[in-house]
Amino acid sequence: GKFGEYGGQYVPEALMPAITELTDAYERYVLENEDGFMDEFRRRLRDFGGRPTPTQYAERLSERYDCNVYLKREDLVHGGAHKLNNALGQVLLAKYMGKERIVAETGAGQHGTATAMAAAHLDMPCEVYMGKRDINRQRPNVFRMRLNGSTVTPVTAGRGTLKEAISETMRDWATNVEDTHYVIGSVVGPHPFPAMVRDFQSVISEEARGQMREKTGGLPDAVLACAGGGSNTMGAFAEFVDDEDVALYAVEAGGSSLSVDEESGVAPNSASLSTGREGVLHGARTKILQDRDGQIMESHSVSSGLDYAGVGPELAHLVDEGRVTAANVDDDAALTAFHRLSQLEGIIPALESAHAFAYLEENRGELGDSVLVNLSGRGDKDLESVIEETEKRDIDIAPDMTEFAGGF
Amino acid sequence: GKFGEYGGQYVPEALMPAITELTDAYERYVLENEDGFMDEFRRRLRDFGGRPTPTQYAERLSERYDCNVYLKREDLVHGGAHKLNNALGQVLLAKYMGKERIVAETGAGQHGTATAMAAAHLDMPCEVYMGKRDINRQRPNVFRMRLNGSTVTPVTAGRGTLKEAISETMRDWATNVEDTHYVIGSVVGPHPFPAMVRDFQSVISEEARGQMREKTGGLPDAVLACAGGGSNTMGAFAEFVDDEDVALYAVEAGGSSLSVDEESGVAPNSASLSTGREGVLHGARTKILQDRDGQIMESHSVSSGLDYAGVGPELAHLVDEGRVTAANVDDDAALTAFHRLSQLEGIIPALESAHAFAYLEENRGELGDSVLVNLSGRGDKDLESVIEETEKRDIDIAPDMTEFAGGF
């Protein structure tokens, strides 16, 4: 359960037996494919989730950057992002474990909607905790969860965003631990979550590695993925970690600045790998945005899906080891990359994924001849944010926003 | 260019040479795979579009209906619907023909967004005509087209909906016919469009037929698809037409009533196959919603994508021949089916596709042991409509709408 110094199980005692039980189930079902769990998981990922997703050669980006750019198209997964890979795996595992209820937290709503879809598909009652402020910002996602039959419970504590929702979900779990499974949405939390979520997400790199070999006869020189909690990142990297010639770049949200405001407890970025400090949050030791005392900071990013003060412990370890390069781009660059990809490739990316493309733009020519970018999700969910954020800035490639001033 | 009495080329003389040129290109590139056109098309459909899409066994629907229900998951195609199959084919064909500009019309915005994506992908300038009223109702789709670099031109004629947009696009084409290709969005219009669009969409049934064989060792007893213009319908049926034991059901929008109001020129449905009369519209002879004199009626459906007064000539012919059964379900049934699928299967369907599921509900037990339903698109685009329309009705399985009263 450790990745170097990182990881572990820092949770209330009441949860420890559940975590032990989950660790056991993870080892048996996921690692050893007991009762054909992994076969069923892969089958459902295929038929329900739409896998495999393509690895696409991006003609116009390749031309622009004078290298071969490939896109791993996780935006095509059911629900519009890689999130389903994990949600489906965990809900299915909960079923194998005989659990009767699912809880999950969500920030922007992507993990919540993925879990709600998986729970409906597998006929499991599901309750999703979501900060009150996020609920107000992400009403379509709230509605989608409700449509799928899930209960969405507002969390009013603190600033009403993701980290409060995570804490609240841990409380529910601690209360109902005997019949409930907590579907954590990223490679964070206590062991076995970081390893398990990585394993469910590693289908991304497993497919991409084969597809790259098929298309190019070899492996890419670099793999780029955006990093918030790090689930798409670890998913995109996992099968390449042992390929030493493949450089791995985890691109975090640089937000509006890499500095922090300790007074107000706010970091105007979500760059835990780049600027965070080792600590313990939500069950694991990892890199965290925190003040001098150890109080957790409110993070910020134009992309709500990256907006988290921690990061997966394994990713933190791989960065420390030098295997993964931690990088970041700011809000402006991400937003510009969003517009660029939409126009050049006919793909509207999630603002999360746009960070990886912004890094590609900023480092053109320096990443090798063959670059694989994980397009972790589609941007339909971000349209309102894009209008709002584009209006504030002077992005010359953006379409005229006049007609959309103030949103839809 | 005829399907029995239906079809033909009823267009202004100025367009005839373009149509002749297109017919020639269709025969060479599409039918004969000249210059490897179809290979490139299929490759792009795979890598850019995300094909093949799965044929999924729907466990909970199967249980509910006591038969085996399979879903052809066109909702997983890039852009969220089958529309890209055709848009990508036509934009690519335009490139092979040396055209330098794309025009298209759109009603709800699905074909427009698909065309805008394909045009960006293939680096073709694109102008999309859209009724002013539709623009106001579908602002997110307008924004998506703009993001992809397309121009969206409002059409103020008439009631400002799809049929006016089609007429306006034909006018643009008639003006710029020498360097411009008109990407028609369905199996309608003058020959070769109905045949060509069917061929591009028939990848749906080609895949599904193979997938059903693989999954069940045979073919389904019935195939259900919703029908507006009929592109997903013909796509889902094409490869099954020769399988005489496979029953084919085209489910139209019954709207609020199958009657018509000749005085106001409005049909409160879009059931051209069920209630329309033979006539000539937008370049083809087919079944049309028209008044006694032959003036075209305004159609209506809760699903804007089915909201069209005509239907593909081949589909009209197959209905006359008895090969396809024309059916319809009303707005209430479609909306209820939308909620049912969302809750039972974790898939939020397009309101269009929901019509096919409503027919399944209404005819449970009568469609055979194995039923394939074409899930033509996802419902994210319909969330606002669903709120508005659900509020008006008493649908007991719908989630509580109070919080969403008045939209997002």
Place this chain on the structure above:
Amino acid sequence: MANDALEAAFADGPAFVPYLAAGDPDYESSLKYVEALARGGADVIELGLPFSEPVAEGPTIQGAVVRSLEAGMTPDRFFEFVEDLEVDVPLVCMTYYNLIYQYGESEARGASEASGETASTGPRPFVEKAADVGLSGFVVPDLPAEEAGPLREACDEFGLDLVFIVAPTTRGERLERIMEQVSGYVYVQARLGVTGAREDVSGQTEESLDRLEAYDVPKAVGFGIKTGDHAERIVAGGADGVIVGSALVDLVAEGHENDEDADAVAERLESLARELKDGAERGFAQREPQAERT
């Protein structure tokens, strides 16, 4: 073929062929407007029977279509309109094929509703009725030669002409196919696009006229002609007639918007008609020597 009136209208010098939508903006005013065109020197009048989806028309004539439909125009009213008109020039019905086709369908439907059958009768009943009220022929913008068989037959049966449009893009075999079927006159579309008055005259016109030189049928040029000067240049360039629609409809629209007296509008229409007719005649006078044509 059977009807001489149209060809005859082109026999003595250049023909001026104005267009108006019947019933625009209302039945009574429209009667006056069409009669004003006749007084202004029209040799043939194209009368539009409005269709809800006028795909070949620009904004001006779309406006006329909407006004006429809103005022209650229908095929039956159109035939009455023709009967009520007091003009002595040949009239051509310009409409879209569905209205022609449905006229027969709906008659047949009325007859067969009891029996539950639906018989497709095609365009014959419409043509028969047209002949009956004294129309001389048809222009059907969405009916290319390839689909025109049934209408052509009915026209032959009842002695009406079927005018076809030749576009700048119409060449070779297609041109021949059209010219085999055309009668009355050929409508030479001056430029690509849709109907509508323009500020200039297109070079495409001359090319088209050159292509048509070998054919014997009168050539009337339309699309974009707005003034006497345009008409002059077109006829000087070799056209046997000019077709003018949008410029005239603009006057009707203007009068309607300003709530003007129909007689005042009719006077302006007559005056513009005269200008156009005069322009055509000036152009015709310049036709010798033909060598000067570029």
Place this chain on the structure above:
Amino acid sequence: MANDALEAAFADGPAFVPYLAAGDPDYESSLKYVEALARGGADVIELGLPFSEPVAEGPTIQGAVVRSLEAGMTPDRFFEFVEDLEVDVPLVCMTYYNLIYQYGESEARGASEASGETASTGPRPFVEKAADVGLSGFVVPDLPAEEAGPLREACDEFGLDLVFIVAPTTRGERLERIMEQVSGYVYVQARLGVTGAREDVSGQTEESLDRLEAYDVPKAVGFGIKTGDHAERIVAGGADGVIVGSALVDLVAEGHENDEDADAVAERLESLARELKDGAERGFAQREPQAERT
């Protein structure tokens, strides 16, 4: 292990162990409140050092955490607070591990910033400081026995106790592992869930006490105890002490919301403390004969 104060507090009859968050709702009032608890009969006091993500707490204690943080509570202020307190009962610091861990980190960072190195010092500096100001031990809700090694070592070094929580779900090997490490007392979590006052007493408590019977360390039961009656039943059921937090914090919150005088609130706290302490003692009196326990 090294510190006898905690075990001693349980030696003479049942211990009443109240909890308050230090600095809630402000530094000065909080001092008064904690002192009131001591006057009300507290045998040990659990003092919360608030952490921004209190995952084990219910809404009541979350509220206390927010108030205290907003009033400026920090680890350094907390140590001052302990020094400023005038009470003569042992104090246990209840906090989350990151604050303990970071205290060392930030000290080390201060020292190493010039050299650019980052040394992980772990919990030792925090424990050293805690011993310095006279704290007797720790409860760390997010630190299970498996991860407690470094803190345990530091506690041993400086003679502090490390209290562990035993949940209703803690059994078998896990229980043994905890009981090997625990010192001072064991915090018996009366029910699943998070902290918070409840209307009833859970049957899970008795089961837990049964499981712990073999172990020698004092057993204090917490989670949900609200009244003297609750305390009575819990102690009658075999507990060596009762831990009460939310019911007391409720009084602090109430006073804060109503802008009450701190002394008035302190009085009510003292009174509730006394009720709870009395209840515990009544319960203890019923302990013989033990056979009556179901």
